[in-house]
Amino acid sequence: MSVDRRTDLEVDLDDNRAVATVVEKRTIEIGDLFNDAGELRLWEDSAGWSGYLREVVDGEPRYFSVNTRFDEDSWIDKLRCGEQAVRDGVQKHIEDPKAGNAGTFVRRCSPP
Numbered sequence: 001m002s003v004d005r006r007t008d009l010e011v012d013l014d015d016n017r018a019v020a021t022v023v024e025k026r027t028i029e030i031g032d033l034f035n036d037a038g039e040l041r042l043w044e045d046s047a048g049w050s051g052y053l054r055e056v057v058d059g060e061p062r063y064f065s066v067n068t069r070f071d072e073d074s075w076i077d078k079l080r081c082g083e084q085a086v087r088d089g090v091q092k093h094i095e096d097p098k099a100g101n102a103g104t105f106v107r108r109c110s111p112p
Helices: 083-095
Strands: 002-012 017-027 039-044 048-057 060-069 075-081
Touching (some): 039 083, 060 083
Antiparallel strands (some): 039 048
16 A cells, blocks of 8 residues: 655744645555455345456456345346446445445455
């Protein structure tokens, strides 16, 4: 993870005060998004998980938005989607304060 920090400072000696504005930009690298089974689990609890599935057919990856339960043998939802939907889903998850940003991204994907 890298951090870029910019600080703007206003010092008013007559009023005996200072105001600092600190803007921090963090760069986080997340590796191994998909596990060996082709699963990218964004949400998981004791009932099941949801996220994305990558299947390789004739050497080409195919992506699916999926939702499943652990006590069932089939997908609740399995909808074909494109690469951009996966990218958007990861970005949305990282930006969600109740998800990736809060440290509950599944499979070592939490920002530190």
